[in-house]
Structures are given as C-alpha cells and as structure tokens.
Amino acid sequence: MKRDPIVLLVVAVVISLMLVFGIQKTRHRPQHSGEKLEGQPAPDFSLSALDGKTLKLSDFHGKAVLLNFWATWCEPCKVEMPWFVDLQAKYRPQGLQVLGVAMDDASPKEISEFAKKMGVNYPIVIGKEAVGDEYGGIPYLPSTFYISRDGKVLERRFGLVSRSEIEADIQKALATPGQVAQK
Amino acid sequence: MWRTALLVSMLALGLAAADDLGLNRRSAVTFQAPELSSVHRGTASTVPLQFRIASGFHINSNQPKQEYLKKTELKLDPPTDIVIEKITYPEAQELSFAFAPEEKLSVYSGNFSIQVTVRPLQSVLPANYAVHGRLNYQACDKAACYPPKQLPVSFEVKVVKSAPGIKRNPAQSPHAHS
CATH class of the missing domain: 1.20.5 (Single alpha-helices involved in coiled-coils or other helix-helix interfaces)
Structure with a gap:
C-alpha cells in the first residue's frame, strides 16, 4: 500500500x-513526588506549636483538618488567614480544625507576633522541610491540604484560591465519615 | 517520508522537553553578566548589574513597605583592595496585585538594574578582578509566593592605573613632579 x-x-x-x-x-x-496523595493517609507529623507544646496531626483524628502551609513573607497567605479565622469559628462546632504550618525562617516569636496581629484563632506549628516533603513537596505558598475525619488527604490546593472554594473543600472534608472528635 | 515525519516528531519533542527543563530549573530572576569594566585605581566607578524577572513574577524591592516581607538585597564579596563603596537599587514600583487589590506593594518586575560603585585601592595591581556575590530575593506571582532564593552574581573589573590628574598619594606617584 x-x-x-x-x-x-x-x-x-x-x-x-x-x-x-x-x-x-x-x-x-x-512538581512533586506525591502526585497520588489524594485518598492516601495524611502523613503524620510532630511539630512544635507557637506555645511550645508539640502537636501531632494525629491529635486531630476524627476532625476535618485544613492543613495550611504558609509563611510570614507570603502576601497571598495573608489574604487567606482571615478567611481561615472566620471559617474556623463557623465550622468548629461541626468538627473543623484549621492547622497552620509556618514554613518560615522567622523566629517563633516573630511568627507568634504575626499570627497575633492576624487574629489567628487556630494552632500554628513551626514547619520543617521534611514535613513538606512528606506531603509531596511544598514548592510555593500557600499550599493547603484538606484531610478527612478518618485522616486521609481529600484535596490539596496550591496558591491562593477563593474563599468560596476553601469553604467548599471544608464542607467536603466535614462530610466525610469518621468518629466525632471529643477534643 | 517516514524519516521526515519521525524527524518532525523528534524535533517537536526535543523542543518541548528542553523548554520544560528550562522552566523547571530556571529561577524567577536571571542575571546578565556585564561586559568587563575598566576602573582606575583610587577612583570610584559604577558597574551596572542587569537582572531580569520572568514574566508574571515580581520580587520585593530593597525597601518593602511591609516589615515581614523579604527585601531584595545584593551581597558582594569583593577581593582584597577592591572596595564596594555603594550599592544603589532601582526605584521600586508601587503595585497592587489581585490577591490584595487594596494594598500597594513595593516591588520590582521586568528588567531592573543595580548600580555597584567599586573603588580599587591605590595599592592594587592592575589586572582583572572578579567580584562574586549573590542576590537575595523572594518572588511571587499573582497567586503564590516562592521560597527566598539566592542568585549567584559575579562580574569582572579591569583595574588600570590611576586616571591622569588623580594624585591621591603624590609622594608615591611617578608623576609627583609634574
């Protein structure tokens, strides 16, 4: 032919x-290694909080967790923080836990002052690169992960997204089955 | 004809792959090394350093308004007897971005130049000297920010004998009698 x-x-x-x-x-x-993180158990970590206590992700098992990687030098992160404050207050009774991970080279005191200035009403832990790597790498900020009540990664969002998208992801996480947190 | 078709495919793939690698590896800011500048011993001269910020990105200026933002800063490590007298940053742009439209940020975008004033001491031997350093910056686009980075910077200056009429140390000058 x-x-x-x-x-x-x-x-x-x-x-x-x-x-x-x-x-x-x-x-x-x-570009991360963790392309298939969604649906997988969220990697647990143990990090120091601003109050000096150690927090583990697994401490919040049973709650829907919004895990937000941020830094003081990140302007788009500052846009989201007041939304997180509002949404934490709104959905706390339903079992939402916002958890901030500061990927910062500022001192804990500076981070604490920044958080206070922003009116943050949720715990913030001092991040480590290794933790970011566990989540597939955090190439830029903000990066937010939504974790179901049974501890699985539902969604991850890179960069600033709208408040309505954040709220929709929160509702999705809250709707997941799992034991109701007693904390 | 099959060979031509294969060649076209390979070429397109190669270009795409090369572009992809470039995007992933390049930094938001690139440095264009200046041409060799001649500077006279004992005299201050300005060397302009050109930088380019990739399209869609901005970096904070040397004097960001917000205290928590990372400023752009050139750090130089000159050889002995080459003095960096002054580093002059460009005028910043006052811009607002979609993520905070009500707020003006002091930033650089596009091309910008940092002026470095160098002064070789009278004692330095005429020769070419390399000045190494780094540009500390932190870039963002319209929706996200990237971790602070250090861009290696280096340039060469050609130190020549003092310009005629410069007599900083007449006692040691061969032209002291004039």
Missing part, C-alpha cells in the same frame, strides 16, 4: 502536538 506523504506528515504533527501539550499540562502541575 502506498503511503501518502501528506497524511504521514499530518500524523506526525498531530502526535507531536499531543505530546507537547501533554508535557505542558504536566509541567503546569506542581
């Missing part, structure tokens, strides 16, 4: 375009 050169060229171009778009689509996602 004779091969039509035009057809071959078109096929080659189409395949190339598909591959190029595939690569581009991949690269627009954050």
Whole structure:
C-alpha cells in the first residue's frame, strides 16, 4: 500500500502536538513526588506549636483538618488567614480544625507576633522541610491540604484560591465519615 | 517520508522537553553578566548589574513597605583592595496585585538594574578582578509566593592605573613632579 506523504506528515504533527501539550499540562502541575496523595493517609507529623507544646496531626483524628502551609513573607497567605479565622469559628462546632504550618525562617516569636496581629484563632506549628516533603513537596505558598475525619488527604490546593472554594473543600472534608472528635 | 515525519516528531519533542527543563530549573530572576569594566585605581566607578524577572513574577524591592516581607538585597564579596563603596537599587514600583487589590506593594518586575560603585585601592595591581556575590530575593506571582532564593552574581573589573590628574598619594606617584 502506498503511503501518502501528506497524511504521514499530518500524523506526525498531530502526535507531536499531543505530546507537547501533554508535557505542558504536566509541567503546569506542581512538581512533586506525591502526585497520588489524594485518598492516601495524611502523613503524620510532630511539630512544635507557637506555645511550645508539640502537636501531632494525629491529635486531630476524627476532625476535618485544613492543613495550611504558609509563611510570614507570603502576601497571598495573608489574604487567606482571615478567611481561615472566620471559617474556623463557623465550622468548629461541626468538627473543623484549621492547622497552620509556618514554613518560615522567622523566629517563633516573630511568627507568634504575626499570627497575633492576624487574629489567628487556630494552632500554628513551626514547619520543617521534611514535613513538606512528606506531603509531596511544598514548592510555593500557600499550599493547603484538606484531610478527612478518618485522616486521609481529600484535596490539596496550591496558591491562593477563593474563599468560596476553601469553604467548599471544608464542607467536603466535614462530610466525610469518621468518629466525632471529643477534643 | 517516514524519516521526515519521525524527524518532525523528534524535533517537536526535543523542543518541548528542553523548554520544560528550562522552566523547571530556571529561577524567577536571571542575571546578565556585564561586559568587563575598566576602573582606575583610587577612583570610584559604577558597574551596572542587569537582572531580569520572568514574566508574571515580581520580587520585593530593597525597601518593602511591609516589615515581614523579604527585601531584595545584593551581597558582594569583593577581593582584597577592591572596595564596594555603594550599592544603589532601582526605584521600586508601587503595585497592587489581585490577591490584595487594596494594598500597594513595593516591588520590582521586568528588567531592573543595580548600580555597584567599586573603588580599587591605590595599592592594587592592575589586572582583572572578579567580584562574586549573590542576590537575595523572594518572588511571587499573582497567586503564590516562592521560597527566598539566592542568585549567584559575579562580574569582572579591569583595574588600570590611576586616571591622569588623580594624585591621591603624590609622594608615591611617578608623576609627583609634574
């Protein structure tokens, strides 16, 4: 059968375009190792809180957890924080726990002052890069993970998203089955 | 014809892969090394250092308004007898961004230049000298911020004998009699 050169060229171009778009689509996602974190148990950690106590993620088992990686130098993070404050107050009775992880080189005192200034009403722990790596790497901030009541990662959001999207993710996490927290 | 088709595919793939690697590895800010500048011993001269911020990004200026923001800062480690007299940062842009439209941030975006004033001491031997350093910056785009980074910076200056008429130390100058 004779091969039509035009057809071959078109096929080659189409395949190339598909591959190029595939690569581009991949690269627009954050580059982490943990591509399949959703649906997996959220990696537990033990980190120092601003009050000096040690907090574990597993301390909040039974609650829907909004795990927010942030830093004092991150302006978009500052936009979200008042929303988290409101949403924590609104959904606390239903079992929401917002937990901030400061990926900062500022001192705990500075972070504490910053949090106070922002009116934060939820615990903040001092982050470590290793913890970020456990979550597939935190290439930029804010990065937020939504964890179900039974401790699984439901969603992760990179960068600033709207309040309504945050609230929708919270409601999704709250709707997950699991024991009701006693804390 | 199959060869041509294969070649076209390989070329497109190669370009995409190269671009991809470039995007992932490049930093938000790049440095363009300046041409060799001649500077006279004992005389202050300005070397402009050119930087480019990738499209869609901004970095804080040298004097951000908000106390918690990371300022852009050039740190230089000059050789002995080459004095960095002054580092002059460009005028910042006062911009607001979608994440905080009511707030103005003091930032740099696009291309910017930092002026470095160098003065070789009279004692330095005429030769080429490399000045190494780093630009500390922290970049953000319209929705996210990236961790603080250090961009290596280096430039060379060619130290030449004092310009005619410069007599900082007449007792040691071969032209002291003039």
